[in-house]
Amino acid sequence: MQKDRLQKMMMLAMMIALDVVLSPLFRIEGMAPMSSVMNVIAGVLLGPFHALVMAFFCGVIRMLLLGIPPLALTGAVFGAFFAGVFYRWTGKIYGSMIGEIIGTGIIGSLLSYPVMVWxxxxxxxxxxxxxxxxxxxxxxxxxxxxxxxxxxxxQTTVFRRCQQLFGGVKINE
Known part of the structure; x- marks a missing residue:
C-alpha cells in the first residue's frame, strides 16, 4: 500500500519533470505540441485525475520559471483530464487523442480568451x-x-506495470 503510493508519486513527479523540460524545447510560437504529447501519455498511463494533477503542476512551474502566460494552465489541464477520461471509456489510444483534442484544442482554447483578457x-x-x-x-x-x-x-513491461499501478486499462489499439 505504502510502496504503491510512493511509486505513484515518483511516476507523477517524473511525468511532471519530463513535461516541464520537453515543452519549451519543442515549442512552436504560440503552440506547445510536447505538452499534448505528455497529456496523451499521462491520460493513458496515469488516468484522468493524475493526468490533471500533472498538467496543473506543469503549468504552474512553466508559468513561474519560464514566464509563460496562464495559457499553460487553461490549455493543458482540460486536455490531460479528457485524455484520461476518453482513454478509460474506450481503452484505445485514439480515445485519449480525441480527449486531448477536445479538452485542449476546443475547451482550453475557448477558455483562454477570457483568462487572457483578464x-x-x-x-x-x-x-x-x-x-x-x-x-x-x-x-x-x-x-x-x-x-x-x-x-x-x-510493448514494454515497465509501462504495463506502471499502467496497472494507476488502475489503467490495457492498450487495445
Missing amino acids: FTGSQQGMYWLIYTPRFIGATLIGSAAAYFVLTVLK
Missing part, C-alpha cells in the same frame, strides 16, 4: 477564437507524436 486587461486585437487554430494544431501534432511513442511503450 490577464492583459485589454481586448484589443483579441477575439473568441484567437487561440483555437493554434491549440488545435498543437494537439494534432502532439497527439500524433504521442501515438507513435505509446505504440512503442505499450
Whole structure:
C-alpha cells in the first residue's frame, strides 16, 4: 500500500519533470505540441485525475520559471483530464487523442480568451477564437507524436506495470 503510493508519486513527479523540460524545447510560437504529447501519455498511463494533477503542476512551474502566460494552465489541464477520461471509456489510444483534442484544442482554447483578457486587461486585437487554430494544431501534432511513442511503450513491461499501478486499462489499439 505504502510502496504503491510512493511509486505513484515518483511516476507523477517524473511525468511532471519530463513535461516541464520537453515543452519549451519543442515549442512552436504560440503552440506547445510536447505538452499534448505528455497529456496523451499521462491520460493513458496515469488516468484522468493524475493526468490533471500533472498538467496543473506543469503549468504552474512553466508559468513561474519560464514566464509563460496562464495559457499553460487553461490549455493543458482540460486536455490531460479528457485524455484520461476518453482513454478509460474506450481503452484505445485514439480515445485519449480525441480527449486531448477536445479538452485542449476546443475547451482550453475557448477558455483562454477570457483568462487572457483578464490577464492583459485589454481586448484589443483579441477575439473568441484567437487561440483555437493554434491549440488545435498543437494537439494534432502532439497527439500524433504521442501515438507513435505509446505504440512503442505499450510493448514494454515497465509501462504495463506502471499502467496497472494507476488502475489503467490495457492498450487495445
